[in-house]
Amino acid sequence: MSKPESHKHRTTSVSSAILAELQLYESRNIVQIAADSSWPIVWDRAQGMKVWDADELEYMDATSAFGVAAAGHANKRVVRAGRKQMGRLLHAMGDVHPHPGKALLARRLSELTFGDPGLNGLPTGLGKGKTIFCNSGFEAVEAALKTACLATGKSDVIAFEGAYHGLGYGSLNTTHRNHFKAPFLSQLKGFAHFVPFPETESQAIGSLKQILHLSQKHPIGAVLFEPIQARAGIRLPTDTFLVGLRKLTSELAILLVADEIYTGFGRTGDWFACHRAGIVPDVYCLGKALTGGFPMSACVGRAELMDRAWPHSSGEAIHTSTFLGHPVGCAMALAQIDEIAKRKLLHRAQCNGRFAISEFQKLAKASRWVRDVRGRGLMIGIELHEPIPGPIPIGVRVMKGLLAEGWIVLPEGEGSEVIAFTPPLIISKPEIKAFSSSLARVLHSIQ
Ligand SMILES: Cc1ncc(COP(=O)(O)O)c(C=O)c1O
Known part of the structure; x- marks a missing residue:
């Protein structure tokens, strides 16, 4: 476990030298580097819940590194699968000459998304899904946006206030926060319309009405949503809203696109957060925990819809990329999915998530x-009161205080007012208790 004192007084000689190099050679907008090298830490290696920095200090990761390391950092089976694949076939030809792993993973994703019989009382035998493999999360969102455009012939999309769907030029249209968009407005097409993300029943009715209204005024092809908003500060809609959204979009013949990039693969205690609400979207966007660490994502749509939207390849795919369906990513994803299933991490996320919420x-x-x-599950937000508004938001102060305690966390929400607790799904109850004690100490020290 962490050693609080040594973190508070850490010497950072190796880290400082690395940060100095970054300051010289990496674009300055990427990493914020404190003049006294107190921020950030430089990650050297990680295993399970633990991360070691370049100066050999040990930390516990309550972020899963942006939600990626769901089955733990450097999960042994996932690493073994990736290594084996690397020695056999390191790269294939995505849209031209495929490799076996891509077929296996596409089938597995189809089973998990659209084929899983009787999932949480959903209708059985829903059918098949078809996948477009991509590299990072935003590209999966863009593949979904293209699918909606092709399937409906309509250009516009409804997204939600607070939404984060990535920063590529397509997906950025649907990301809400001005911070990311303002410098590039002149290059954005602006095909997205935003409605409030409802957290109560009455807000839900208002948002559904707005969706109906917008769909009568604009050529809306899809509603894109996060089943739980992550970067907006772990915001949960009511289940009835998601059921209402599913019903309304079906009636209006608008695609319902679920961005499960953060919530997917057990994070919320189910394979996908939509399933808990008893709904199946038309398209899922998947990424992050899919591989446990290799940059790969997927847009998985209902097979019939995908076939309607996308024509047969004429030999020149209209949407592809050099690394599409990377063999190492596919091998790791298959191992990661097996690991989540075999170690019963969905159940663990449900139980330990309930325990963590009661502790907090x-x-x-x-x-x-x-x-x-x-x-829900191990996607938990602890929202803080801002004391007297100052230059450093309380969430950032708490994040730095927790780092000094040996815990890595991130603040979410537009004002960084929510501490997100999204640890690897392997976290134990004693570790949750240790986190809670550290958080209590940090909060106690705030004036
Ligand atoms: C819900 C959601 N969608 C999309 C993305 C974008 O994914 P990526 O950063 O891999 O492009 C993120 C990233 O945090 C996310 O949380």
Whole structure:
């Protein structure tokens, strides 16, 4: 476990030299580097829940590194599968000459998304899904946007206030936060319309009405949504909203596209968060935990829809990329999915998620800084009160305090007011308790 004192007084000689190099040679907008080298840490290696920095200090990761390391960092089976594949075939020809792993993974994704019989009371035998493999999450969103355009002949999309769907030029249209969009507005087409993300029943009715209204005024081909908004501060809609959204989009013949890039692969205690609400979207966007660490993503749509949208290849695919369906990514994804299933990580995320929420609620009662605790599975947000608004948001202060305690976390929400707790799904109850104690100490130290 972490050693608080040594983190507070860490010497950072190796890290400082690396950060100095980055300052010289990496674009300055990427990493924020404190003049005294107190931020960031430089990751050297990771295993399971743990991360070691370049100066050999040990940390616990409560972020899964942006939600990627769901089965733990450097999961042995996933690493073995990737290594084996690397020695056999390191690269194939995505849209020209495929490789076996791509077929295996496309079938596995079809089973998990559209084929899983009787999932949480959903109708059985839903059918098949077809996949477009991509590299990072935003590309999966863009493949879904293209699918909607082809399938419906309509250009526009409805997304939600607070939404984060990535920063590529297509997906950026549907990402809501101005910080990411403002410098590039002149190059954005602006085909997205935003409605409030509802967190109560009455807001849900309002948002559904707005969707109906927008669809009568604009050529809407899809509604794109996160089943739980991540970067907006772990915001949950009501289940009835998702059911209503499914019904409305079906009636209007608009595609329902679920961005499960963060919520997918067990994060919320189900393979996909939509399933808990009892709905199946037309298209899923998947990424992050799919491979456990290799940059690969997927747009998986209902087979009939995908066949309607996309023509047969004439020999020149209209949507592809050099690394499409990378053999190493496919091998790792197959191992990662097996690992999540074999180690029963969905069940673990449900149980330990409930335990974590109850621990954090106890803490909320004892700390005047905690406004709300919410989440599902191991996707939990601890919303904080901003004391006196100052230059450094409270979430950032807490994040740095936790780092000094040996815990890696990220703040979410437009004002960084929510501490996100999204650890690897292998986290244990004692580790959750240790996190809660560290958080209590950090909150106690805030004036
Ligand atoms: C819900 C959601 N969609 C899309 C993305 C973009 O994924 P990527 O950063 O891999 O492009 C993210 C990344 O955080 C995300 O959380």
